[in-house]
Amino acid sequence: MDPVEAVGADASAPLRVLLVEDDDADALLVTEHFADTDLAVDLSRAHSLAEAEASLATGDGETPDCVLLDLALPDAHDFDGLRRLLHVDGPAVLVLTGRRDEQLGADAVGVGAQDYLVKDAVDGPSLARAVRYAVERRRTDRVRRALRDAQLRADENARLERGLLPSPLLEDPEVRILARYEPGTEQTLLGGDFYDVVEGHDGTLHAVIGDVCGHGPDEAALGVSLRIAWRTLVLSGIDPDRVLPTMHELLVSERNHPTLFTTLAAATVDPTRTRLTLRLAGHPPPALVGEGEDTHLLSTERLGLPLGVGSGQRWAPLELELPPKWALLLYTDGLIEGRQESGDVLWTDGLQALLRDITAGPLPWRDDPGAMLDAVMEQVRALSTARIDDVAAVLLVSDR
Template sequence: MHGSAASEDDVHSGAPGDEDSPLRILVVEDDEGDALLVREHLQDGGLAHETVWVRTVDDALLHLDADCVLLDLGLPDAMGLSALQRVLEAGAPPVVVLTGLTDTDAGVEAVAAGAQDFLAKGDVDPDLLARAVRYAVQRRRLEDTGRALYRSLVRAAETTRLERALLPTPAVTDTRMEVRVGYRAGRDGLLGGDFYDVVERPDGTVLAMVGDVCGHGPDEAALGATLRTAWRTLVLAGIPADEILGLLERVLAAERARPEIFTTVSMLAVLPDRRTADLYLAGHPVPLLLGSPSVLLPSGRRGRALGVPVGGGWPAQRLDLGPSWRVLLYTDGLLEATVGDGSQRLGKAGLLDVAHRTMLGTAETDGAVRPDEDPVLGRMLSAVRARHGGDLVDDAAVVLIGCDA
């Protein structure tokens, strides 16, 4: 072996990191005799491997697609810990220092600097070298697994925080009111920009809403959580219902990442008599009035979506609901569920049918009702999934609010 070009053993199967394949070992050693001895030790140690030999750190940086690096600390272009630091800073796999230096302090310093192990050439035998390589690779794999687990735990904690912000507990004390809420994340399992809330004011007015930030992802989820919190704050502050959406739009404009992001909202303000309500629509699908038959609520006074730069506000549609009623507010993830061969959407007619059958207890579900879900809305979401044939592509939030005087 001459020069700095890499030279490999005859074993070439498997990919780096695959536990069932030979280990790919990068030997960084300027002495040809020592490099040959290392290869023989690895072979005699019974370690399934392939080696790449280079003489300098510069060449080593070109061959870091390995499972382990055996590194000498006395090289033509780097001496001592500087060689180790250069290799580690370049993102090297686990490094075992294999050097002629026998200073104990040098070994401690090398391990402290990031090496997995420190071996003196004069003390190495086949079994010791093979064992050091195996342990170094296994420790790195365990470290990588630990980091992946930590990231997963952090992500789960972040999701939980978003869930608390996006999916609050309704704040209603009137025992005459029926309030149910439900949420299903889309196919990727991550929360999106759908949000909901239900709050009762001191004067007895109950406000319910669902909203949907355009797009899907962490930014939209964070914005949805912000808007949901802002909505509850406005309600608790006693802001008149007909002013809430305008103020919510100001929050949207201040918090959105891009000016083209908009949000749709459906809001119902149930008056203290529990027979009358005002409906506000900001570019959102019309709620359903459940019954026999279930129908869409009147939508003659629709308003624009929040954040869309056109004129017009959000006029109230006064509703006379009567003594006994149920209203379903929802986001468009339910309407966009595909049915049949996938060329058609469930749409409002399909959702009306699913909702009506759910209330009658005759809806066909896919059986996927989680224990933590509201049983009624869980069955409704499960029935939509059954017609869709699996997880919904988009998020779906639903609020069922009613009164039986």
């Protein structure tokens, strides 16, 4: 249920009120006051603060909408009991005090009580009104807090997404970069898919796409760290064979659980745009996109372990000659793991067949590669009865 809907649910039901009062006569008076009003109340009683805390902690019945708290309990003094009950998330707290303690009641509002009532000055209507207002104020506070928390989470997710999905750093006018990202349809937490494309000072083109296992802000933050580390390493001119081992060491150092790992595909295209070097760390292979049957997925014969698995290794490069006007599609496994009606997953063979079908259309897809990429995403979405992972895809198109 949406947090805003949850706090306002069952508004027409009787209000659940917990009276914390050790004096039987005062408790009877409160009961009679409620009986004199048209307010529907489900009233329960605790004789001490300890009994109230035990009831709230065990969850017997439902959490009350309001607690009426006597400030003069044998096991609580001054505001001690109030502070302890305010730690319970949910009920509004109204304090009960004697006339001689009226200032104490007013001070209790400053501590956090919704309001205070003087025992020998309250009647049924004023009690009902105070309870109604306290509950509504508490519900309003919870709505505001839920909205604020949702906005904070949205802002944090937006910051993480900007880190995971950056703007390419590219000056070559003959290379086009198109990227797409879609969150998983069955999860609401931010995932750890990331990508980046940069051009080195010598004109070498570097591209990476990765997927931190799991979903949530920790995984997303780790993905941001890995992407920034990758960009820093490749732009620094470090030996390409040291990039993935260094990222492996960073992941092992930064992860919050020893089983956390990252799959990754890193592609390097030389300045002439005729030769590709590919390194795979447990990641599905990119596709070299042509026309129809000319489209094929690259080999996985040099597939290495994911980052974070094992003690680190050299990820052997796969060297390939590129055809004129090539296009390279990198993607995360969310694109190929959607469950189809048959129960099978699309996987790499299915993606290759889908790409061949789309690129064999009557119109040259290179005239609008963005539409082609959108068609791929749309068809994968249509074929998948359930997809629990995010999808990131990056298409590099060379016009040379």
